Amino acid sequence: MIFENIEAFRASGFAPRIGIVGAGPAGISIAHMLGKANIPTVIFEAGGNDYSDESQDFYKGKVIGDPYFDLDVTRLRFLGGSSNHWAGWCRVLEAHDFLPKPYVPHTGWPITRAAIEPFLPQAFEILGIQPFTPDIPISADMRQFDLIKSDHVHFGEKFMPELGRNTNIAVVLSTEVQTLIGDGRKVTSARLWSQGAPAGEIVLDYFVVCTGGLENSRLLLWSNEQSNGGVVPNAAALGRYWMEHPMYTGGDAIITNPDAFAWDGDGQAFLTPTPDAMAKRGILNFHIQIETNPYPGIKGYVADLACLMPEWTEWISEQLSLHLRCTSQIHVAWEQAPRPDNRIMLSKTDRDAAGVPRIELHWTKDELDHRTMLEGLRMFGETIAAQDIGRLRISDWVRDGSPYPDGMELAGNHHMGGTRMSTDPATGVVDADCKVHGMDNLFVGGSSVFATGGQCTPTTTITALALRLGDHLSRVASS
Numbered sequence: 001m002i003f004e005n006i007e008a009f010r011a012s013g014f015a016p017r018i019g020i021v022g023a024g025p026a027g028i029s030i031a032h033m034l035g036k037a038n039i040p041t042v043i044f045e046a047g048g049n050d051y052s053d054e055s056q057d058f059y060k061g062k063v064i065g066d067p068y069f070d071l072d073v074t075r076l077r078f079l080g081g082s083s084n085h086w087a088g089w090c091r092v093l094e095a096h097d098f099l100p101k102p103y104v105p106h107t108g109w110p111i112t113r114a115a116i117e118p119f120l121p122q123a124f125e126i127l128g129i130q131p132f133t134p135d136i137p138i139s140a141d142m143r144q145f146d147l148i149k150s151d152h153v154h155f156g157e158k159f160m161p162e163l164g165r166n167t168n169i170a171v172v173l174s175t176e177v178q179t180l181i182g183d184g185r186k187v188t189s190a191r192l193w194s195q196g197a198p199a200g201e202i203v204l205d206y207f208v209v210c211t212g213g214l215e216n217s218r219l220l221l222w223s224n225e226q227s228n229g230g231v232v233p234n235a236a237a238l239g240r241y242w243m244e245h246p247m248y249t250g251g252d253a254i255i256t257n258p259d260a261f262a263w264d265g266d267g268q269a270f271l272t273p274t275p276d277a278m279a280k281r282g283i284l285n286f287h288i289q290i291e292t293n294p295y296p297g298i299k300g301y302v303a304d305l306a307c308l309m310p311e312w313t314e315w316i317s318e319q320l321s322l323h324l325r326c327t328s329q330i331h332v333a334w335e336q337a338p339r340p341d342n343r344i345m346l347s348k349t350d351r352d353a354a355g356v357p358r359i360e361l362h363w364t365k366d367e368l369d370h371r372t373m374l375e376g377l378r379m380f381g382e383t384i385a386a387q388d389i390g391r392l393r394i395s396d397w398v399r400d401g402s403p404y405p406d407g408m409e410l411a412g413n414h415h416m417g418g419t420r421m422s423t424d425p426a427t428g429v430v431d432a433d434c435k436v437h438g439m440d441n442l443f444v445g446g447s448s449v450f451a452t453g454g455q456c457t458p459t460t461t462i463t464a465l466a467l468r469l470g471d472h473l474s475r476v477a478s479s
């Protein structure tokens with residue numbers, strides 16, 4: 001059932017047991033599971049069916065530290081959430097991503113990848129992708145992996161027919177959960193805000209916060225403040241350990257033996273290190289994206305030389321009236337260490353229209369970020385040279401430690417951490433079941449629960465974790 005507003009929902013008399021806050025990929029995947037189990041569930045979605053400036057304004061905030069995207073641009077606040085503008089790249093965290101790296105503090109999850117594996121086939125079906133092909137070893141240190149460019153499913157559009165038909169699921173649009181109220185053991189009610197005004201409270205058996213990788217922390221920080229610590233009783237880690245996937249163009253390469261790689265339809269190939277290779281260099285996970293710019297004939301030779309002798313190429317290009325670049329651009333994206341000082345805080349001065357403090361995101365890259373990027377590029381350069389399949393020229397700014405350039409990719413729009421999963425409430429907010437430590441009926445879905453980020457895009461793992469949480473909740477609610 002779809003309700004355009006809270007009045008229509010109330011008039012229906014529907015009595016849900018579980019409340020999901022937010023209808024993005026995480027919230028919708030959980031509702032999909034609860035719908036199949038016939039557990040009466042309501043999803044409150046702050047936005048409407050489409051983008052609106054008014055709704056998007058709630059996402060404005062401030063970034064302190066390194067340059068980052070505007071917070072109202074890096075996410076979307078309407079039905080389907082940021083899946084309305086995601087790029088569709090799919091990949092699941094690897095088994096080794098869940099394990100601790102002894103040389104980096106706070107790494108390691110309380111679950112292994114085996115916990116999400118039973119849900120992967122269903123996640124792939126939802127995302128419309130085939131299982132990933134096996135990795136191709138390129139050297140002892142690096143392997144090529146399959147990053148699938150999917151048809152970027154818009155979760156709202158895809159699931160509304162199904163959720164609309166299901167009489168056990170209510171999707172209530174244009175209605176935000178403004179505050180959760182808790183007594184230190186349970187969330188006792190949720191305060192709603194709809195169409196510019198307070199819209200009363202709702203009491204439910206269970207609540208699941210799925211408002212996105214920035215907003216989950218904001219809603220819980222604000223709610224906790226309003227209930228004097230009654231919503232997240234162990235709040236030491238709340239908002240902290242926030243992570244992104246920084247990404248930059250880090251060099252140019254000549255690929256002399258293209259047959260060494262399996263190119264995707266866009267002429268791209270993706271490489272990642274083995275766990276041993278990372279450990280040897282004391283770095284985190286990363287991936288190298290090789291993007292070919294093929295030129296035929298003589299142009300190709302000159303463009304190859306552009307990687308090694310840029311000044312000479314400029315001269316000859318001028319003589320030939322050509323505009324040539326090196327044949328392959330090398331992009332690098334990497335995993336950040338979970339650091340408590342990279343964090344989401346509530347602004348002391350700025351509030352949204354519902355009176356909730358806006359986000360202040362404190363985010364910097366550190367020495368390990370730079371080392372992971374530089375050593376990752378070196379590992380790639382050494383790999384292709386040793387195999388005699390190409391040569392890499394690392395960009396000067398990477399080698400000499402100059403500031404990160406402006407106007408490049410910056411990061412993946414992947415918002416991870418803030419309510420991370422941990423067995424210890426001192427370093428995490430949720431337990432292995434995504435339940436908030438110390439609370440009986442409060443759960444969190446989405447990449448805010450990621451303990452570490454790995455090197456890959458998050459939404460496939462978000463979907464699998466959400467299906468797992470939906471399955472868990474359907475059993476908890478039936479018992």
Ligand SMILES: Cc1cc2nc3c(=O)[nH]c(=O)nc-3n(C[C@H](O)[C@H](O)[C@H](O)COP(=O)(O)OP(=O)(O)OC[C@H]3O[C@@H](n4cnc5c(N)ncnc54)[C@H](O)[C@@H]3O)c2cc1C
Nearest residue numbers: 022024025026046077081082087088089177212446457459
């Ligand atoms: C430009 C771009 C490209 C991307 N490309 C990729 C990619 O290629 N691959 C990949 O894996 N990921 C990609 N992502 C990330 C991907 O979009 C997110 O990982 C995914 O959308 C997160 O899903 P979510 O359900 O956790 O949160 P969201 O998608 O943010 O959904 C949260 C929902 O909660 C609602 N909401 C917020 N606050 C409240 C409230 N208080 N009450 C009720 N409802 C609320 C919002 O309106 C929204 O619908 C990209 C993101 C961007 C911005």
